Amino acid sequence: MKFEYGTRVYMIAVFSALASLLQLLEIFIILPIPFVKIGLANAIVLFFIARNEFLTAFCINIFRVFIGGFFSAKLFSLPFIFSLSGATLSFFVMLILFAVFRRTVSLVAVSSAGAVAFNLAQYYLFTYFFDSKFDYNITVSVIILLSLLPGILTGVIAEILNRQDIEIIKKPR
Amino acid sequence: MFRYGDILIYGGLIIFALLPFFKKEEIKSEIIQINFNNDTFLCFADKDTLIELKNGKIIAEIKDGKVRIKDSDCRDKYCVKQGWLDAGSSRRLICMPNRLIIEFAQKENNAIDAVTE
Numbered sequence: 001m002k003f004e005y006g007t008r009v010y011m012i013a014v015f016s017a018l019a020s021l022l023q024l025l026e027i028f029i030i031l032p033i034p035f036v037k038i039g040l041a042n043a044i045v046l047f048f049i050a051r052n053e054f055l056t057a058f059c060i061n062i063f064r065v066f067i068g069g070f071f072s073a074k075l076f077s078l079p080f081i082f083s084l085s086g087a088t089l090s091f092f093v094m095l096i097l098f099a100v101f102r103r104t105v106s107l108v109a110v111s112s113a114g115a116v117a118f119n120l121a122q123y124y125l126f127t128y129f130f131d132s133k134f135d136y137n138i139t140v141s142v143i144i145l146l147s148l149l150p151g152i153l154t155g156v157i158a159e160i161l162n163r164q165d166i167e168i169i170k171k172p173r
Numbered sequence: 174m175f176r177y178g179d180i181l182i183y184g185g186l187i188i189f190a191l192l193p194f195f196k197k198e199e200i201k202s203e204i205i206q207i208n209f210n211n212d213t214f215l216c217f218a219d220k221d222t223l224i225e226l227k228n229g230k231i232i233a234e235i236k237d238g239k240v241r242i243k244d245s246d247c248r249d250k251y252c253v254k255q256g257w258l259d260a261g262s263s264r265r266l267i268c269m270p271n272r273l274i275i276e277f278a279q280k281e282n283n284a285i286d287a288v289t290e
Binding site: 097103104105106108112136137138140141144145156159 | 192
């Protein structure tokens with residue numbers, strides 16, 4: 001088994017490394033709005049979703065949470081569980097939106113929906129662990145509006161990546 | 174960057190974000206627990222009433238699911254200055270000289286108190 005450029009294993013390994021690196025480097029970027037992070041790693045996942053490599057995208061999404069959690073020293077802690085569940089939910093939301101609407105939606109909208117799903121999953125889990133009741137109130141709308149901004153930013157990056165002419169999976173000869 | 178299907182997604186998200194503003198606040202019927210001189214009374218918070226203790230020298234008022242100590246005969250009146258206690262709050266209204274504690278009866282929950290990273 002050769003790990004050449006273009007095989008699925010190679011792509012998962014390289015891009016989950018890149019995604020977790022981006023996720024770790026994001027800690028140093030300070031935004032003027034509190035509680036907001038950009039989520040650059042999501043751009044890579046979106047890029048693979050846009051190229052119909054759903055399995056690769058899912059593996060990258062899960063691995064980057066594990067590797068990022070390991071290097072930021074919160075592996076298997078409560079924030080890690082929030083992060084893992086948010087990543088999983090946002091992946092499936094983006095996958096379903098992209099698979100259902102396909103040519104009629106842009107990656108920017110899919111990305112912002114994924115960001116909203118990520119943050120709402122985290123908020124739901126937070127209320128489950130600390131408050132023990134999920135209330136549909138103004139907090140939810142604040143979360144949605146705050147997560148639209150980084151979602152759109154990530155979507156624009158993914159769209160720019162997607163316009164490059166990169167051949168990601170080589171067809172078997 | 175923009176396609177026509179996007180309007181659907183953004184519209185859905187914005188509707189989701191705006192719905193809580195149009196939701197009516199409903200008053201939940203909670204139970205107020207009053208501790209006075211080592212005695213415990215319970216009363217429902219959904220009726221607007223005045224509760225008189227100590228022959229009317231202490232008056233507690235329940236209104237719109239909130240509760241406050243309206244008047245008291247103690248010296249500094251810290252209990253009156255604490256103001257309204259919102260529904261479901263975990264704060265307490267305390268009048269030390271009269272040995273009075275008013276609080277919302279807490280349901281048992283919160284298996285985890287706090288988490289450090």
